[in-house]
Amino acid sequence: MRTLFSLLFVFFLSSNFLFSQTCRWQQRVQYQMDIDMDVAKHQFDGKQTLKYFNNSPDTLYKVYYHLYFNAFQPGSMMDWQNRNPLTADSRVRERISNLKPEETGWHQVKSLTCNGKPAKFEVKETILEVTLPEPILPKSVAELKMDFRSQVPVQIRRSGRDSRDGVAYSMSQWYPKMAEYDYQGWHLDLYVGREFYGVWGDFEVNIAIDRSYLLGASGELQNAAEIGYGYEPEGTAVRQPPGEKLTWRWKAVNVHDFSWSADPDYKHVVVRRENGPTLHFLYQPNENTQATWEAMPAAMDRAFDYIQKNFGEYPYPTYSFLEAGDGGMEYPMATFLRAGAGVGTFVHELMHAWYYGMLGTHEGKYPWMDEGFTEYATAEVLNWLKSEGLINGKPDENPHIFTNNSYISYLKRTEEEPLSTHHDHYLTSRGGGVGAYVKGHVLLTQLNYIMGDPVFRKAMLNYYHTWRFKHPNPDDFLRVMERTAGMELDWFQQYFIFSTKQIDYGITSVEKANRKETTIRFNRPGHFPMPLDVVVTFKKGKQKMYNIPLYMMWGTKTAENPDMHYEVVKPWGWTIPEYELTIDARFKDIVKVEIDPSQRMVDVNRDNNVWMAKTAQAENSGEKE
Numbered sequence: 248m249r250t251l252f253s254l255l256f257v258f259f260l261s262s263n264f265l266f267s268q269t270c271r272w273q274q275r276v277q278y279q280m281d282i283d284m285d286v287a288k289h290q291f292d293g294k295q296t297l298k299y300f301n302n303s304p305d306t307l308y309k310v311y312y313h314l315y316f317n318a319f320q321p322g323s324m325m326d327w328q329n330r331n332p333l334t335a336d337s338r339v340r341e342r343i344s345n346l347k348p349e350e351t352g353w354h355q356v357k358s359l360t361c362n363g364k365p366a367k368f369e370v371k372e373t374i375l376e377v378t379l380p381e382p383i384l385p386k387s388v389a390e391l392k393m394d395f396r397s398q399v400p401v402q403i404r405r406s407g408r409d410s411r412d413g414v415a416y417s418m419s420q421w422y423p424k425m426a427e428y429d430y431q432g433w434h435l436d437l438y439v440g441r442e443f444y445g446v447w448g449d450f451e452v453n454i455a456i457d458r459s460y461l462l463g464a465s466g467e468l469q470n471a472a473e474i475g476y477g478y479e480p481e482g483t484a485v486r487q488p489p490g491e492k493l494t495w496r497w498k499a500v501n502v503h504d505f506s507w508s509a510d511p512d513y514k515h516v517v518v519r520r521e522n523g524p525t526l527h528f529l530y531q532p533n534e535n536t537q538a539t540w541e542a543m544p545a546a547m548d549r550a551f552d553y554i555q556k557n558f559g560e561y562p563y564p565t566y567s568f569l570e571a572g573d574g575g576m577e578y579p580m581a582t583f584l585r586a587g588a589g590v591g592t593f594v595h596e597l598m599h600a601w602y603y604g605m606l607g608t609h610e611g612k613y614p615w616m617d618e619g620f621t622e623y624a625t626a627e628v629l630n631w632l633k634s635e636g637l638i639n640g641k642p643d644e645n646p647h648i649f650t651n652n653s654y655i656s657y658l659k660r661t662e663e664e665p666l667s668t669h670h671d672h673y674l675t676s677r678g679g680g681v682g683a684y685v686k687g688h689v690l691l692t693q694l695n696y697i698m699g700d701p702v703f704r705k706a707m708l709n710y711y712h713t714w715r716f717k718h719p720n721p722d723d724f725l726r727v728m729e730r731t732a733g734m735e736l737d738w739f740q741q742y743f744i745f746s747t748k749q750i751d752y753g754i755t756s757v758e759k760a761n762r763k764e765t766t767i768r769f770n771r772p773g774h775f776p777m778p779l780d781v782v783v784t785f786k787k788g789k790q791k792m793y794n795i796p797l798y799m800m801w802g803t804k805t806a807e808n809p810d811m812h813y814e815v816v817k818p819w820g821w822t823i824p825e826y827e828l829t830i831d832a833r834f835k836d837i838v839k840v841e842i843d844p845s846q847r848m849v850d851v852n853r854d855n856n857v858w859m860a861k862t863a864q865a866e867n868s869g870e871k872e
């Protein structure tokens with residue numbers, strides 16, 4: 248009984264008690280949309296009924312929608328962002344400037360009511376500002392009804408018609424989408440290029456389109472037996488209704504966006520996994536898709552097993568890999584990929600189903616929380632696929648070191664901007680990319696180093712379970728890390744996210760203290776304090792690790808490698824430039840002392856990280872002859 252009780256106690260402690268939810272409110276939406284596509288004009292009529300649940304403590308006098316297609320007009324803010332060589336996306340540049348009227352994108356709002364009363368509205372480029380006929384009170388539900396007509400732009404960035412790969416419709420950011428209002432207020436980023444943030448909710452989307460088109464989408468097809476095209480359950484006799492168009496009825500539950508794509512030439516491959524989800528692959532079969540798209544169903548099927556075990560369950564019924572758009576792009580329950588996408592891109596976009604799809608972080612404000620975390624997980628998944636022989640290549644002992652080193656070499660060439668920069672507001676497109684993808688990835692490598700690998704892995708799962716289907720921010724994430732590791736990390740946030748200070752530690756001397764002891768001295772030329780793993784190697788090859796924590800951590804990591812002697816020594820105060828460690832070992836027995844041999848810590852100068860005994864140095868140089 249006692250064992251059972253303590254087990255239960257530990258379970259509650261780790262799953263509920265420690266990670267009890269903050270009572271942060273979040274808004275909720277229920278979309279019902281009827282879309283009637285005119286494929287000759289590339290326009291569609293839309294009827295949208297939106298139930299808006301105001302769970303906030305605030306009375307709302309206005310609401311706002313995103314009208315993303317309006318960005319694809321000459322002279323738009325997105326156009327200007329791409330005319331600036333520093334901030335341009337290489338896929339866009341002058342292309343928006345050169346659009347002809349029939350190639351532009353637009354949304355025309357014909358009518359809008361709130362609870363049956365007409366609402367005043369004004370289009371401000373990619374945002375629709377709505378003045379409500381009567382306020383939406385706290386804890387109440389409003390019904391907003393909109394009739395609109397939209398023109399699908401030529402595919403310029405992410406969404407549009409006639410992609411470079413020849414896909415007819417890449418439909419993302421394609422409908423008037425309610426902006427998010429949360430504890431930080433409204434999020435009204437005008438669309439200039441970077442990414443998204445949406446309200447959690449449910450979507451019912453009915454798309455009537457010429458019957459020759461095959462569709463893929465976020466969500467699950469509700470009328471598969473009327474549609475067929477591989478969506479019908481095995482053995483079902485498909486009975487398509489007559490008429491020029493078919494109406495595809497989609498449903499996606501508990502997501503924050505809905506995307507779809509359509510093409511008459513799509514091939515549809517379905518993988519029905521025993522414990523879900525069903526995977527859909529839609530692509531044009533040709534020489535460009537042959538190499539990877541043909542091989543991906545088997546590899547992604549296996550990848551799902553590994554990912555769910557290591558990063559948390561995928562509870563939705565479907566996930567769709569759609570050949571669409573202009574590069575890999577993530578949406579809830581689906582991704583757009585190019586014809587020539589490699590396995591790395593497939594895995595990256597799939598991992599976004601966790602870091603963005605389920606952990607709905609604000610991609611503009613905290614791009615590193617989706618891109619960086621996705622990159623970290625992708626490196627792990629690819630390494631596993633290699634170790635299982637499912638893809639080519641030899642697995643690495645640590646698949647993150649390459650990214651660490653490329654970050655260090657970037658720092659040597661370029662002055663970086665703080666990671667807290669909004670993705671649209673970096674001075675250069677390159678700087679934003681490095682911040683989001685590379686430094687975001689490195690952030691997790693640093694936490695892995697600080698907390699230790701087993702604790703870090705547990706913390707990532709705790710993060711998932713604590714914050715899935717919500718909108719975690721950097722504080723929320725670090726709070727889970729702190730509680731799992733039993734240490735404070737505010738200093739890390741201060742230095743790594745809000746500053747561009749760099750890490751550099753060195754060994755200044757290793758000397759005989761007395762007959763039995765040796766003194767190792769360290770300095771800190773860098774301005775970024777970090778705990779140190781110091782590994783001492785002895786003559787017969789034995790190694791000992793000394794961990795020097797920071798006072799401000801108020802905790803330490805536990806041993807990562809059970810086979811190596813591990814000792815936590817006195818902490819290093821961050822105002823003190825030097826540190827002295829006296830160890831219980833004879834000087835003449837020591838051959839090498841090294842700071843962080845794992846190379847996880849992004850120390851910008853590793854030349855001063857190693858001390859070698861004179862004899863060892865001589866032997867080493869002898870080897871080189």
Ligand SMILES: [Zn+2]
Binds near residue numbers: 577
């Ligand atoms: Zn990404």
